Structures are given as structure tokens and as C-alpha cells.
Amino acid sequence: MASFTHQTTERNFRDRTRCRAHFVRGLVSLFGFFTLWGAASLWLADPELLPPPDAVARVLWSETTSGEMLLHMQATLARVIAAFVLAMSIGVMLGIIAGRKPGVDAWVSPWLIIFLNLPALVIIVLCYLWIGLTEVAAITAVAINKIPMIAVMMREGARALDPALDDMAQAFRIPRAARWRHVIVPQLAPHFAASGRAGFALIWKIVLVVEFLGRSNGVGFQIHLYFQLFDVAGILAYAFGFIAIMLAIEFLVVQPWERSVSRWRRHAH
Amino acid sequence: MRIDIAGKSIDHKPVLGRISLTLAEGEVVALTGPSGIGKTTLARLIAGLEPSVGCRIAGAGRIAMVFQEPTLLPWRSVIDNICIATGCDAGSAREALDNVELGDRPDVFPTQLSLGQQRRVALARALATRPDTLILDEAFASLDEATAMRMRVLTRRILEKFGFRTLLITHNLNDAVELADRVLLLDGNPAEIQAGHRLSAPRKATDHKLELEAIRAKQRVARTDLTKGDGSG
Numbered sequence: 001m002a003s004f005t006h007q008t009t010e011r012n013f014r015d016r017t018r019c020r021a022h023f024v025r026g027l028v029s030l031f032g033f034f035t036l037w038g039a040a041s042l043w044l045a046d047p048e049l050l051p052p053p054d055a056v057a058r059v060l061w062s063e064t065t066s067g068e069m070l071l072h073m074q075a076t077l078a079r080v081i082a083a084f085v086l087a088m089s090i091g092v093m094l095g096i097i098a099g100r101k102p103g104v105d106a107w108v109s110p111w112l113i114i115f116l117n118l119p120a121l122v123i124i125v126l127c128y129l130w131i132g133l134t135e136v137a138a139i140t141a142v143a144i145n146k147i148p149m150i151a152v153m154m155r156e157g158a159r160a161l162d163p164a165l166d167d168m169a170q171a172f173r174i175p176r177a178a179r180w181r182h183v184i185v186p187q188l189a190p191h192f193a194a195s196g197r198a199g200f201a202l203i204w205k206i207v208l209v210v211e212f213l214g215r216s217n218g219v220g221f222q223i224h225l226y227f228q229l230f231d232v233a234g235i236l237a238y239a240f241g242f243i244a245i246m247l248a249i250e251f252l253v254v255q256p257w258e259r260s261v262s263r264w265r266r267h268a269h
Numbered sequence: 270m271r272i273d274i275a276g277k278s279i280d281h282k283p284v285l286g287r288i289s290l291t292l293a294e295g296e297v298v299a300l301t302g303p304s305g306i307g308k309t310t311l312a313r314l315i316a317g318l319e320p321s322v323g324c325r326i327a328g329a330g331r332i333a334m335v336f337q338e339p340t341l342l343p344w345r346s347v348i349d350n351i352c353i354a355t356g357c358d359a360g361s362a363r364e365a366l367d368n369v370e371l372g373d374r375p376d377v378f379p380t381q382l383s384l385g386q387q388r389r390v391a392l393a394r395a396l397a398t399r400p401d402t403l404i405l406d407e408a409f410a411s412l413d414e415a416t417a418m419r420m421r422v423l424t425r426r427i428l429e430k431f432g433f434r435t436l437l438i439t440h441n442l443n444d445a446v447e448l449a450d451r452v453l454l455l456d457g458n459p460a461e462i463q464a465g466h467r468l469s470a471p472r473k474a475t476d477h478k479l480e481l482e483a484i485r486a487k488q489r490v491a492r493t494d495l496t497k498g499d500g501s502g
Contacts, residue, residue, distance in 0.1 A: 168340040171316050172333075172354040172398065182353045186344040265380075 051233040059237040069241050075218040077245070079135075079207045080200075083142035087199060090143070091150025092192065098151065099158020108151070115148040120206050124213060133214040142206045149202070150195045157191025189261050197254060204246065270330075270402060270434055272315060275323035276459065277307075283459040284310050290453070290462065292402070295432040297471070299445035302455035308438045309337065311455070312406045315436065330401025333394075337407045339387035341379040347390050348375035355397040365397040366390070368427060385416040389423065396427065403433040409444055421447055425472050442484060446477040454488055456495060463491035 034053050041052040063069040098105040098112075124141040131137035161184065169179045185192075211220025219238050226234035270292040277285040284307040292298050302308055313319045315326060316334045341350050351362035366372045369389040379387050388408060395403060408424065409417040425448055428435060439445055445452045450471040454464045464487040468480055 164336065164338055164340045165342070167313075167318050168336065168354065170318055171336075172394075174354060175356075178353060182342060182345060182349075186342070 047233075048230065049232060051236070056233050056236045056240065059233045060240055063234075063237055064241070069238070072217055072219050072222050072238075073241065073245060075215075076204075076207055076211065076220065076242075079139060079142070079210070079218065080203050082139045083146065083203050083207065084196075084200060086139065086143040087146035087150055087203065088196060091147040091195065091199075092154050094147070095151040095154025095195075096158045096188070099155040100161075105155070112148045112151055115144065116152070120145045120209065124206070124210050128214045135215075138207075138210045138215055141210055142203055145206050146199050146203055150199050153191055153195035153198070154188065157188045160191075161187050186261075193254075193258055193261070200249070200254075201246075204242070208242075270328040271326070272329075273325045274311070274314065277310060277314060277319070277324070279310065285314075286457065286459040286461040288460075288462055292434050292436065294434060296451065297428055297433075297435040297437060297449045299437040299439060299449035299452045300455055301439055301442060301445050301452060302460065304440050306455055307460040308440070308455055309406055311460075312404050312436065312438050315402075316404055331398060332402045332404060333396075333398040333400035334404040335388075335391050335395045335406065335408050337410060339379065339384070339391040341387055341390055341394075343378060343380050346376050346378055347371065347382070350379065350390060351394045351397050354394050357397045361397055362393075365393040368396055368430075369393040369423060383416075385412055385420060388412070388420060392424070392427070396431070400433060403435045404438070405435065406438045407440065408437075409439070409441065424448060429472060442481055443477070446480045446484070448472060452484055454484070454491055456488075456491055463495070464488070 037050075038052050041047070041050045044050050047055060060069070094108060098108045123144050127137045127141035127144070131140065165183050165187070169183050174183065207218070208220035208223065211218035212224045215221050219242055222238050223235050226232075226238070272288065272290040272292075274285055274288040276283060276287060288311065290298070300308055300311065310319065312334070314321055314324050315329070316332055341347075342353065345353060347366065348359060348362045351357065351365060352359060355362075357365075363372060363375060366375055369392050371386060371389055371393065374382070374386075379390065382390065392405075392408065405424070409420050412420060421444060428448065437445065437448055442452075446468060450468060452466045452468070453462050454466075455461070456463045466480070466484045466487055
């Protein structure tokens with residue numbers, strides 16, 4: 001027992017050291033990125049084409065303090081959330097039904113293949129043409145882009161459900177609601193997390209395109225504006241603001257949630 | 270309890286032939302036969318897990334099944350596994366765990382337990398439903414001999430204590446003679462009950478040699494008959 005504890009402590013120590021080394025390397029790498037960028041900017045000597053990092057930081061700061069950045073971030077975030085919720089609800093439902101019922105899958109599968117291969121831009125343009133340059137068109141376009149991928153990922157999850165647990169639930173006559181909550185949803189959770197994560201990453205990007213093409217606010221709209229003004233510093237400032245929000249959501253929402261649903265896995269032998 | 274099966278096919282291949290089976294109140298019947306003969310199919314039919322066209326089951330009451338694998342929910346604690354499956358309260362679940370000697374570990378996750386302990390949780394889960402009929406499907410398979418023996422002793426004590434009407438599905442004759450009142454041999458293609466043997470002192474005798482020999486002799490006769498039948502057919 002003493003030797004086991006000793007080994008565990010040693011392993012923990014090794015893990016921690018490795019983790020710290022990893023973090024330091026990451027920081028150095030990031031520093032390298034900004035140095036390279038600064039050097040390239042100096043070499044080009046054209047601040048309009050490639051402004052140095054500090055110029056971009058100044059724009060980022062002024063846009064943030066003036067409240068402009070927040071306004072556009074909010075608009076983008078609202079679209080992302082609306083499209084995400086819509087795409088996840090429909091995609092998850094469709095995927096689970098298709099995965100559980102091969103008969104339905106035969107009907108749904110060709111549609112999924114068509115929509116998976118339809119370029120995002122085509123869907124966006126068609127939605128704007130058919131529905132008009134409205135918020136509904138923007139969110140619908142983003143959701144349609146995302147639904148097939150979520151459905152396909154959830155379908156794989158539903159196909160991989162353990163038939164032995166299904167039998168157990170049936171043999172013990174577990175009520176339908178409890179069966180979903182305790183037997184099916186926990187099995188689908190990793191697929192749900194993966195499709196949510198992939199969905200979120202893609203939706204952000206598509207929302208920007210939608211805003212670029214037909215909205216009058218949001219990060220995409222601002223990038224369009226700075227593009228027309230040939231203001232690279234403005235474009236980069238919004239890009240970095242955007243990355244900061246993405247990372248905040250990743251560390252404050254996605255990772256804590258994943259940790260809480262996979263709690264039982266850490267107890268495994 | 271009476272079971273009448275006219276026959277059962279899976280993917281158009283006949284697995285079970287005509288089978289009639291009666292289990293008295295409190296009786297433990299062991300159903301043995303070679304692997305893959307259709308024992309589990311029969312258990313699944315009785316438990317209502319297979320479409321039961323041409324199958325009549327009367328007087329079974331509440332049926333609880335212990336599966337070949339523990340089939341526990343790895344993301345729920347041991348006690349939650351019992352409460353969720355059976356709908357019982359925590360007190361009854363604890364009592365069931367006490368009966369399988371796991372009363373001290375209600376809050377661990379199944380993955381923290383050994384296979385033998387997981388099997389005991391599965392048995393406790395079946396006990397917690399307070400069944401009229403218990404089906405044990407290869408409940409001692411893939412355990413090492415020492416664990417299997419402890420599990421057999423525990424199962425025997427539980428059967429003695431609660432007096433459940435029990436159908437014990439096993440390919441191992443030792444399990445059968447140690448736990449059952451009556452042993453039935455399932456064999457043939459499609460499988461039917463070929464012979465039966467009533468034990469003289471069920472769950473009492475320490476040496477089962479004679480009983481085992483008698484069953485094996487009946488098994489050999491049945492096999493010879495089946496081979497002859499095949500030859501003439």
C-alpha cells in the first residue's frame with residue numbers, strides 16, 4: 001500500500017512537471033507567433049497591409065472601450081446561440097430517430113448526403129433570396145448548414161447504443177422517461193458533446209459569412225466594413241476579439257460541462 | 270407457471286422446437302445444454318425480450334432476469350442502478366445489497382467493482398423487484414473458479430431464503446446439480462427438451478458425483494437418439 005501511494009505520488013509529480021513544461025512551451029510558441037508577426041510587419045514596412053501587433057491591440061482596446069465591439073459581439077453571439085439551439089434540437093432529434101430506426105434512416109440518409117455536400121455559401125445566398133435579408137433568413141441559413149453534420153454524428157451515437165442495456169431496460173420495464181434519462185442520454189452524451197463542440201466551432205464561422213453578406217451589425221458586418229475601408233488593423237482586432245470570446249466559452253462553459261458529465265469515467269479501473 | 274412454445278425461429282432459422290415446461294412454486298429448474306443451442310433464446314422469450322408469437326406463458330407473475338453480463342449502468346452508482354431499474358426506494362435497494370454482501374458499497378460506480386461484484390449487484394437488482402419468477406442466465410459464466418464457487422454459495426443461500434421459482438440457464442452441469450431441484454437437457458436442432466432429472470437431495474448434498482453421472486448418462490442416450498434420428502431423417 002505504501003509503495004502504491006509512493007508510486008501514485010511520483011506519477012502525479014511527473015504529470016504535473018510534464019503539464020508545466022507543456023504550458024511553458026505553449027507560451028514560448030505564442031510569443032514566437034507575435035514576434036514573427038511583428039518582424040513581418042517591420043519587413044513589409046506597410047502598416048496598412050500588415051499592421052504590427054501593438055497597432056492591432058490599440059484598435060482592439062479602443063473598439064472595446066467605446067462599446068462598439070461589445071455591441072457587435074452581442075449581435076453575433078445572439079445569432080450563434082439561436083442557430084446553435086435550432087440546429088442542435090433538429091439535428092439531435094433527426095440523428096437519434098435515424099440511428100434507432102433503420103426504416104427512417106433509409107429515407108433521411110439521401111437528404112443528409114445532399115445537404116452535407118451543399119456549400120454553405122449556396123445555402124446562405126438562397127435563404128437570403130427566398131426569405132429576404134432578414135434575421136430569420138440568417139439564422140435559418142446557419143442552422144440548415146449545421147443540421148446534417150449534427151444529425152450524422154448523433155446517428156452514429158444512436159447506432160452504437162448498447163443493445164444489452166436496452167434489453168435490461170425492457171426486462172425491468174423501466175418507464176420511458178427514466179429510460180431516456182438514465183439509459184439512453186448518458187450513452188449519447190459523448191456524441192452530443194462532440195457534435196455540440198463541432199457545431200459551435202462551425203456555426204461561429206458561418207454566422208460571420210451570413211453577417212458579411214446581408215446583416216447590418218455583428219462581427220461579420222464589421223469585418224465587411226473594414227474590408228471596404230481596407231483597414232487590416234480593424235479586421236485583425238475583431239478577429240482577435242472573436243478568438244477571445246471563443247476561448248472564454250470553451251474554458252468557462254464547454255470544458256466544465258464535459259467534466260461534469262464524464263465524472264463516472266474517472267472512477268474506472 | 271406453465272410455458273408452451275410452438276417453436277421459435279431467428280432469421281428464418283428454427284432455433285427452438287416444441288417446448289412445454291412447468292415450474293412449481295419455489296422450484297428451481299436448471300436448463301442445460303451445449304453452448305449456442307438456444308437456452309438464452311428460451312430465457313429471453315420467457316422474459317418478454319423476444320417477439321413471442323406461438324409462445325404461451327401462464328402464471329409467471331413478476332419476472333426478474335439476471336443477464337449473462339451484469340448490464341449495469343456504468344454512469345450511475347450501485348444503489349442508483351437498483352433504484353432506477355426496479356423503481357424501489359433506497360431502503361429496499363440497501364436491503365437487496367445486504368443480501369448479496371455488498372451492503373457496504375452502495376455509492377461506488379460499477380466500474381470500481383470486480384466482475385464478480387458486478388454480478389452480485391445484478392443479482393441484487395433482480396432481488397429488489399421482489400420477483401415471483403427469477404431467471405438466471407449463465408450467471409456464473411466467465412468468472413474464475415473461486416469467484417464462481419462463492420457466487421454459487423451466495424445464490425444457493427438466496428434461493429433457500431426467498432424460495433423464488435427459478436429458471437437457471439447454464440451450460441455447466443456443476444451449477445445445475447448444486448442449485449436446482451430438477452435438471453432439464455436442451456438439445457437437438459431445433460432444440461427441444463430431451464431429458465429431465467430430479468435431484469434426490471436438492472441443495473443439500475455435498476457430493477454430486479452420482480447425480481452428475483446419472484445426468485451425463487441421460488445426456489449420452491439423448492445424443493445417441495438424436496444422431497440416430499438425424500441418420501434416418
